[in-house]
Amino acid sequence: MKPIQVGLLGIGVVGSGAFNVLRRNQEEIKRRAGRGIEITMVADLNVARAQELVGPGVTVVSDARAVIANPDIDIVIELIGGYGIAKTLVLEAIAAGKHVVTANKALLAVHGTEIFAAASAKGVMVAFEAAVAGGIPIIKALREGLTANRIQWVAGIINGTTNFILSEMRDKGLDFAVALKEAQALGYAEADPTFDIEGVDAAHKATLMASIAFGVPVQFDKAYVEGITQLGAADIKYAEQLGYRIKLLGITKRRQGDVTKRQADGIELRVHPCLVPAKRLIANVEGAMNAVVVNGDAVGNTLYYGKGAGSEPTASAVIADLVDITRLHTADAAQRVPHLAFQPNAMSDLVVLPMSEVVTSYYLRLRVADETGVLTKVTGILAEAGISIDAVLQREADEVCGESQVPQTDVIILTHDCVEACMNAAIAQMQALPTVLGPITRIRKEELA
Numbered sequence: 001m002k003p004i005q006v007g008l009l010g011i012g013v014v015g016s017g018a019f020n021v022l023r024r025n026q027e028e029i030k031r032r033a034g035r036g037i038e039i040t041m042v043a044d045l046n047v048a049r050a051q052e053l054v055g056p057g058v059t060v061v062s063d064a065r066a067v068i069a070n071p072d073i074d075i076v077i078e079l080i081g082g083y084g085i086a087k088t089l090v091l092e093a094i095a096a097g098k099h100v101v102t103a104n105k106a107l108l109a110v111h112g113t114e115i116f117a118a119a120s121a122k123g124v125m126v127a128f129e130a131a132v133a134g135g136i137p138i139i140k141a142l143r144e145g146l147t148a149n150r151i152q153w154v155a156g157i158i159n160g161t162t163n164f165i166l167s168e169m170r171d172k173g174l175d176f177a178v179a180l181k182e183a184q185a186l187g188y189a190e191a192d193p194t195f196d197i198e199g200v201d202a203a204h205k206a207t208l209m210a211s212i213a214f215g216v217p218v219q220f221d222k223a224y225v226e227g228i229t230q231l232g233a234a235d236i237k238y239a240e241q242l243g244y245r246i247k248l249l250g251i252t253k254r255r256q257g258d259v260t261k262r263q264a265d266g267i268e269l270r271v272h273p274c275l276v277p278a279k280r281l282i283a284n285v286e287g288a289m290n291a292v293v294v295n296g297d298a299v300g301n302t303l304y305y306g307k308g309a310g311s312e313p314t315a316s317a318v319i320a321d322l323v324d325i326t327r328l329h330t331a332d333a334a335q336r337v338p339h340l341a342f343q344p345n346a347m348s349d350l351v352v353l354p355m356s357e358v359v360t361s362y363y364l365r366l367r368v369a370d371e372t373g374v375l376t377k378v379t380g381i382l383a384e385a386g387i388s389i390d391a392v393l394q395r396e397a398d399e400v401c402g403e404s405q406v407p408q409t410d411v412i413i414l415t416h417d418c419v420e421a422c423m424n425a426a427i428a429q430m431q432a433l434p435t436v437l438g439p440i441t442r443i444r445k446e447e448l449a
Helices: 013-024 026-033 047-054 064-069 085-095 105-122 138-145 160-172 176-185 200-214 233-241 311-328 374-384 420-431
Strands: 004-009 037-043 059-061 075-078 099-102 151-157 244-255 266-277 289-296 300-307 359-369 389-394 399-401 406-415 441-445
Touching (some): 004 013, 004 064, 004 311, 013 037, 013 047, 026 037, 026 311, 037 047, 037 064, 037 311, 059 064, 075 085, 138 200, 138 289, 138 300, 160 289, 200 244, 233 244, 233 406, 233 441, 359 374, 359 420, 374 389, 374 406, 374 420
Parallel strands (some): 037 059, 075 099, 266 441
Antiparallel strands (some): 151 289, 389 406, 399 406
16 A cells, blocks of 8 residues: 655754654654555755755755645645744645644644534544653554543643753752753753743643543643742752752642532633642653643553653654544544544533632741741731631741841641632732731642542
């Protein structure tokens, strides 16, 4: 049987990895796919460099539209990235009847609804395993392996840069700025690391996982996003003393409404630092590694761990998509796995809840004057708000405050679950106390039990 012919748009780190792995393992891949898969055409602005990478026998052009226009190309791999020209090219490839493989989580998180609708109308596939967690097959697990389950929640370390920084802060006691510079020096962080450290990259990925887990349209604009730039070494140390580790998690949960509490059904979609019990496996994921925990009603918790980035790990996911498409290339479009796991006409209208309605527990650190009655006032405010306390850690006074020479100390409080809006109001009241001497640090806590 004639090999499937593939056109590659962009031969950077991931593109070159995909080309090399496909060539190196071509016989093994052919045995799995049932026919050969060949990258026969590449588009890249640096034609000379691209030709050097792929060698003879592969056509290299500077115009991506030439790949799309080639009638011999069955599948287009988009590895350009971003929202701009990548969106245009993906939609043009779909319109031309080409299947698409992409690692572009940003594109799909923002424009996925439009792209998937276009693909369904044209009867082609858009595969995106490489868009979330690199070489970890989490998309396939959610779409197929766990299809019998009613997914309850998904929580993941899905950005290796931030996990590396947090690991360095914990292991070496570094402040955030120092750990970031180290990550940049080692190549884990970009020169402009904003998308990583502000949580945007993780939110793109969490948005896609939420859509597949719950069968809702992609809604990146509804996600709550908070990065790690405000975390201090002191909080990481205190968390450790209390039996927790701090991780940047992408979290999506299904919430069953409660009429008595005037709560509607909905889903949570949020990215922010979390205290996670040190005994949880995901709390022990270090360095630039990724991990995702999925909770289903039938299977319970399942954990997926591995490299979330890099040339060949991501290429592994790209090629897995190529194999899937090759197997289903001639199948009736109605018999294929839907892009977001659920049939397009059976998508849910569950709302994404605003952060103020999310229920979780909290770590609070207050810098206070070391005076009698301070803790009583703080705990009294929490009690009036209906927020119960799980644990309190109070340090001995270790500083004095300005000319008044008032001793200062840190008070650390762990709470039980409460509604975020109630915690916001309580923090505002505590912050107004004259004995609270600095901004209150609030980090959410997830037991992941």
